[in-house]
Amino acid sequence: MDRLLFGDVRSQEVRVEAFKKAVTLDNEIEAELADTILCERGIPHIMRSYHDRAYDGLFQGPRGWGFIEAPEGLHEEIRAVVADIKRQSHFSDTELGGGELDGSP
Numbered sequence: 001m002d003r004l005l006f007g008d009v010r011s012q013e014v015r016v017e018a019f020k021k022a023v024t025l026d027n028e029i030e031a032e033l034a035d036t037i038l039c040e041r042g043i044p045h046i047m048r049s050y051h052d053r054a055y056d057g058l059f060q061g062p063r064g065w066g067f068i069e070a071p072e073g074l075h076e077e078i079r080a081v082v083a084d085i086k087r088q089s090h091f092s093d094t095e096l097g098g099g100e101l102d103g104s105p
Helices: 028-040 072-095
Strands: 019-025 046-049 066-071
Touching: 019 028, 019 072, 028 046, 028 066, 028 072, 066 072
Parallel strands: none
Antiparallel strands: 019 066, 046 066
16 A cells, blocks of 8 residues: 655665654655655665555545654654654744634734
8 A cells, every 4th residue: 555655775785674664744745854854864764655546545644644664773863853844844834823824813
């Protein structure tokens, strides 16, 4: 059901079998930001999406965008990266009026 989207595991000699789910991602923007940061830091990872072409993403919404797989020893660092992305996203939403799309208080 999930599929490999991106993630740089070529730069490290890590067995893919040792990769386990580290964190769930809420949306595609969060996934792209996390992937960029992890690649810049040289952290081996695999990005997996819950999107399924057969169901046109029907089950993706309730489950989140997908998740990051990585060696267990890197899970805490990856969770910290994703938590920072979420924190910054929440901060940006509150700056724009509490997350309201119409700009009302």
